[in-house]
Amino acid sequence: MKSEDFLSSLTLLCLGACLLATAYHTILYLYYRDKLLLHYVAYLGFMSLFIFIRSPLAVYILGEPGADKIIFLLNEGLQVIYFTLYINFGIHAVEVTKNRDSLMYKGWVFLSWVLLTYAATVILLHSYGSVLPAWTFVAMRSFILVMSMVLLWRAYAMKVSVFQRWILAGCIYFLFCGLMSFISNSLPESVLIFYPLEWLQLANFGEILFFSSALGYRLKRVNNERQLAISQAIEEKAIAQQLRFEKESAIIQTRLEERNRIAHDMHDDLGSGLTKIAILSEVAKTQLLQPEKAKQQLENIAVSSRELVDNLQDIIWILNSKNDTLESLASYTREYALKFFEPLNIHVKFTYPEEITEVRLSEEQRRNLFLVIKETLNNTAKYAGCKNVQVLLEQKNGTSIFTIEDDGKGFDVNNTRSFGNGLHNMKARMEQVNGRFQISSSSQGTVTMIAL
Numbered sequence: 152m153k154s155e156d157f158l159s160s161l162t163l164l165c166l167g168a169c170l171l172a173t174a175y176h177t178i179l180y181l182y183y184r185d186k187l188l189l190h191y192v193a194y195l196g197f198m199s200l201f202i203f204i205r206s207p208l209a210v211y212i213l214g215e216p217g218a219d220k221i222i223f224l225l226n227e228g229l230q231v232i233y234f235t236l237y238i239n240f241g242i243h244a245v246e247v248t249k250n251r252d253s254l255m256y257k258g259w260v261f262l263s264w265v266l267l268t269y270a271a272t273v274i275l276l277h278s279y280g281s282v283l284p285a286w287t288f289v290a291m292r293s294f295i296l297v298m299s300m301v302l303l304w305r306a307y308a309m310k311v312s313v314f315q316r317w318i319l320a321g322c323i324y325f326l327f328c329g330l331m332s333f334i335s336n337s338l339p340e341s342v343l344i345f346y347p348l349e350w351l352q353l354a355n356f357g358e359i360l361f362f363s364s365a366l367g368y369r370l371k372r373v374n375n376e377r378q379l380a381i382s383q384a385i386e387e388k389a390i391a392q393q394l395r396f397e398k399e400s401a402i403i404q405t406r407l408e409e410r411n412r413i414a415h416d417m418h419d420d421l422g423s424g425l426t427k428i429a430i431l432s433e434v435a436k437t438q439l440l441q442p443e444k445a446k447q448q449l450e451n452i453a454v455s456s457r458e459l460v461d462n463l464q465d466i467i468w469i470l471n472s473k474n475d476t477l478e479s480l481a482s483y484t485r486e487y488a489l490k491f492f493e494p495l496n497i498h499v500k501f502t503y504p505e506e507i508t509e510v511r512l513s514e515e516q517r518r519n520l521f522l523v524i525k526e527t528l529n530n531t532a533k534y535a536g537c538k539n540v541q542v543l544l545e546q547k548n549g550t551s552i553f554t555i556e557d558d559g560k561g562f563d564v565n566n567t568r569s570f571g572n573g574l575h576n577m578k579a580r581m582e583q584v585n586g587r588f589q590i591s592s593s594s595q596g597t598v599t600m601i602a603l
Contacts, residue, residue, distance in 0.1 A: 194236035228274035321361030328354030477510035535559025561592040
């Protein structure tokens with residue numbers, strides 16, 4: 152157990168394992184760009200260099216005098232450096248660096264500079280053939296053991312994952328072998344199981360197994376999280392594409408329905424109007440020898456033509472996206488009502504707010520709202536027998552309310568056979584756009600409330 156062959160074999164085994172781990176984790180770092188891997192590679196690199204100068208390979212390459220000189224020059228300094236990098240890796244592994252204001256983190260930054268300064272001083276002194284007192288060797292080893300125990304405590308306190316449990320196991324193993332190496336320095340050779348350097352090599356080899364396993368688990372978890380994130384991103388993209396497709400389909404469907412509605416309106420209003428004009432024209436031609444009758448037909452043709460033009464203007468106004476505000480609707484209603492009631496000698500009064508709060512109306516909203524207002528005004532002109540009409544606009548709690556009042560003869564709201572279907576249609580139009588339609592009447596007149 153104490154032969155030079157065992158120490159040489161153990162050293163070469165550790166060197167091979169360390170070099171392989173360094174190369175493997177360097178490749179992993181280049182792929183994952185995980186900074187923890189970079190700290191581990193730095194630690195493995197200096198550990199490899201330390202093991203190399205103590206291995207038979209260094210003697211074979213440099214010769215025994217050269218190897219002894221390198222050992223004298225670098226042994227203590229390299230050992231302290233790689234111990235420092237070992238603790239640095241552990242500090243990052245147990246996430247001390249997440250809180251840079253913590254006492255432990257600040258203490259580690261200060262102590263790492265102390266260790267590295269000590270290592271550089273030792274190498275510099277050895278290059279001039281000088282050495283530090285023996286107590287510095289003992290003090291540095293004691294300090295490193297204390298830091299290892301602090302790291303062990305921190306790993307124990309943070310053991311919430313498999314990765315951290317592997318780190319904890321590696322710290323315990325390294326601490327045990329480090330203590331045995333430290334103790335064996337003061338024991339007689341006759342009672343030694345392993346020499347100090349052998350304990351150190353055992354610590355290095357076992358630590359590589361523990362820490363590499365921990366990092367392997369960590370990278371597997373990271374890879375699984377990446378795959379999950381990719382799957383979620385693909386799923387979210389598919390959902391987004393589906394939503395976009397549904398939205399585009401809805402837009403196309405809306406446009407198609409709007410085109411059909413426009414075609415229907417034009418067929419009902421313009422088509423029937425043109426048909427009426429054509430029929431009246433044919434009748435007028437047959438009455439050319441009867442001037443009075445022909446004149447009446449020509450008057451009817453003129454009225455129908457004006458109605459047709461008005462209906463076409465209404466359709467054009469509704470389709471124009473620039474007219475998508477409540478203020479625009481109020482202005483168009485005023486213009487329509489004045490022009491409509493002027494030939495009938497009916498006075499129209501408008502009571503609008505001094506400043507109309509901006510309210511955006513969709514095409515369906517302004518279409519239904521205007522057609523209901525228009526139908527109300529038409530009913531007033533035909534059936535009310537009034538002299539005055541008042542159009543009132545109010546805005547209350549986010550609701551816009553048009554109120555149309557007349558001083559006509561009124562009607563029985565429970566007996567609306569003459570235009571009851573029209574009232575039903577107006578109510579249905581407002582319900583389509585989440586609005587309200589109410590009408591009340593008495594002998595003093597009729598009040599119609601249209602709210603959106």
